[in-house]
Amino acid sequence: MSGYSISLCMIVKNEEEFLRRCLESVQSIVNEIVIVDTGSTDKTIEIAKEFNVKIYNFEWNGNFADARNFSIKNATSDYVLVLDADEYLDEGSIPLQENLKTEKDYYIVNIKNYLDSQIFNHQAIRIFKNNQGFIYKGKIHEHLNIEDYDGLTQETAKILIHHIGYTSKLYMKKNKHERNLKLLLEEVQNHPSGYNFFNLGNQYKANGQFDKALGAYKKAFYLSKDRVYLSYLLDQMGKCLLYLKRYEEGIELILNSIDGFPDYTNLYYTLGELYEACEYYKDAECCYLKCLELGDVTNQQTIEGVGGHLARFNLIRVYEKKGELSKALEEGFLSLRKKMDHLPTLMYFIKILKMGNIPVSNMKEFIDATYLIKDQSNLNNLVISLFMTRSSLLIHYIRAYNLKVDRMIEAIALQYGGELGEACEVWKSIDEISYELAEDIIALSFKIQSNVLLPKVKEHFSETDFEIINCLVNKENNIKLTKDTETLIIKVITKVGLLDDQRSVLYLLNIVTNNNSIEHVELVRNLIDIGLKEIVIEFTRNYIDKNGISLEYLEILGDLYSRKGFFLDALLIFNKIIELKASYSIYEKMYNIHFKMKDTHAMDLLEREILVKFPLAMWxxxxTIMVD
Incomplete structure (x- = not known):
């Protein structure tokens, strides 16, 4: 090892799960490893000793900066590299010595944080010259005191650190939420800086306390006008307003923020989410397209994919909500070609194929052309997606690839693949069946008009509820549902629909809605999702004939008529809704219909109305600006 010497400095406590991977990633590129232990009771120290490290004990005092500074004090090399035990250096990174040839005072490093379902990228100073007086400040989210110096040199190192300790499971295991919040509250009390309020906001947001997070972010904003994290702070304020359902405030905040950070993709992504939440779909579409134009930002805090697969996924959803299924499929195709391992996109793609009432053989062609299986992980993801969506194609892929699957998956594959007798035999051979799978067995019982499988799921229900389920399968009338059985049947109806048992769907709809006297919008929308448009049209029309106007059912009817190309009927319905309640979403739907009809005069009239009544509609x- 030549060039500048490097000391790896770490503080640890009970890190046996991660430490070996961390040390293995750097052992050949550092000159010494300094580990400060704050009270491990597991095998952490035993593992550390395998790597010829210098181990020091430090009595924990609730201050991360103190522990970090103690580790630096014991470093003897030219440069210090700082890692946590749940981090490791990427194998493809440019060697540290290559980075240090520029002899900067400190180096900023890109860090990839793996959350439950997303990847968060941020940057931090992790390499700096030793014996220069650098120290850490802050009880928590400690940071190097570079602001105490003038004329320091720095650059971004071409290395990547992976951080795997941010999953909710690990956070709960180590009780990090409670610990971090306590330390941060102490910090803002003693040192009310913008950075500390910013971190407090992040912690409240991670805890789901969005109102408190917003309050902390606001205090941070006024103290952070020149800080590098300002764009991310503004984005997180918008996120909090989204979760608090204060959509208009959020839209105004992000629009103003974009003026200052026009190339920060996250702001357009959050703005798209806000517009989508209040059904401004044309503006949401524009935002997500802008995300794709900009791409993911680099050297800034960001969720990975907001300029790529995540924006496309949201765009797919927006097109589906607008009834533009062909565009949704096209975006799904583009997204899966670039990001095959994004399961939500694959499942949504399969869902849209079902919504479009595409024949099974054509669905298979679509999937094969879109999702090119290259390895076992691709195949596993496809099987998972087909299982989760209860697709009739699951049995085909199991057989085509000669897969050995769990009996439970086999039963589902046979059931929704139409091989009902074989599915029954497999279900009978399974000893323990979960509550979620009980829904599938009950759905199958409706399809085969038999109670023979119901004893397999009896343990999940009270005697009263189990008796009600038996009566329902027998299609008895005047059945009074309990709260639990109503919740169950709402889920079962969708699975009955997937088995193409329309008679049972209508029977259960009448039971749940008390013979069409109770409005149930969510259930009706679920039936549209699985392609039962004709049933929904008949059902909602009967409801309106019997009970009078239902704005939500009317909107559903208008959407369905529009998708079927019955534009004049859809416009009559939407005009009726506007007479009763003028909401933006209806104006946009009418505009889209006039666009399809090429009625430019009607489009112009609607644009003028929207300009006056809905000032947040930026499209x-x-x-108008472009025309002028």
Missing amino acids: VKNK
Whole structure:
């Protein structure tokens, strides 16, 4: 090892699960490893000794900076590299010595944090010259005191650190939420800086305390006008307003923030989410397209994919909500070609194929052309997606690839693949069946018109509820549902629909809605999702005939008529809704119909109305500016 010497400095406590991977990733590129232990009771020290490290004990005092500074004090090399035990150096990173040839005072490093379902990228100073007086400040989220110096040199090192300790499971295991919140509250009390309020906001947000997070972010904003994290702070404020359902405030905040950070993709992504939440779908579409134009930002805090697969996924959802299924499929195709391992996109793609009432053989062609299976992980993801969506194609892929699957998966594959007798025999051979799978067995019982499988799921229900389920399968009338059985049947109806048992769907709909006297919008939308449009049209029309106007059912009818190409019927319905309640979403739907009809005069009239009544609709303003 030549060039500048490097000391790896770490503080640890009970890190036996991660420490070996961390040390293995750097052992050949550092000159010494300094580990400060704050009270491990597991095999952490035993593992550390395998790597010829210098181990020091430090009595924990609730201050991360103190422990970090103690580790630096014991470093003897030219440069210090700081890692946590749940981090490791990427194998493809450029060697540290290559980075240090520029002899900067400190180096910023890109860090990839693995959350439950996302990857968060941020940057931090992790390499710096030793014996220069650098120290850490802050009880928690400690940071190097570079602001105490003038004329320091720095650059971004071409290395990547992976951080795997941010999953909710690990956070709960180590009780990090409670610990971090306590330390951060102490910090803002003693040192009310923008950075400390920013971190407090992040912690509240991670805890789901969005109102408190927003309050902390606001205090941080006024103290952080020149800080590098300002764009991310503003984005997180918008996220909090989204979760608090204060959509208009959020839209105004992000629009103003974009003026200052026009190339920060996250802001457009959050703005798209806000617009989507209040059904401004044209503006949401514009935002997600802008995300794709900009791409993921580099050297800034960001969720990985907001300029790529995540934006496309949201765009797929927006097109589906607008009834533009062909566009949704096209975006799904593009997304899966670039990011095959994003399961939500694959499942949504399969869902849209079902919504479009595409024949099974054509669905298979679509999937084969879109999702090119290259290895076992691709195949596993496809099987998982087909299982989760209860696709009739699951049995095909199991057989085509000669897969050995769990009996439970086999039963589901046979059931929704139409091989009902074989599915019954497999279900009978399974000893323990979960509550979730009980829904599938009950759905199958409706399809085969038999109670023979119901004893397999009896343990999940009270005697009263189990008797009600038996009566329902027998299609008895005047059945009074309990709260639990109503919740169950709402889920079962969708699975009955997937088995193409329309008679049972209508029977259960009448039971749940008390013979069409109770409005149930969510259930009706679920039936549309699985392609039962004709049943929904008949059902909602009967409801309106019997009970009078239902704005939500009317909107559903209008959407369905529009998708079927019955534009005049859809416009009559939407005009009726506007007479009763003028909401933006209806204006946009009418505009889209007139666009399809090429009625430019009607489009112009609607644009003028939208400009006056809905000032947050930016697509109209932008269109007007372009024309002017």
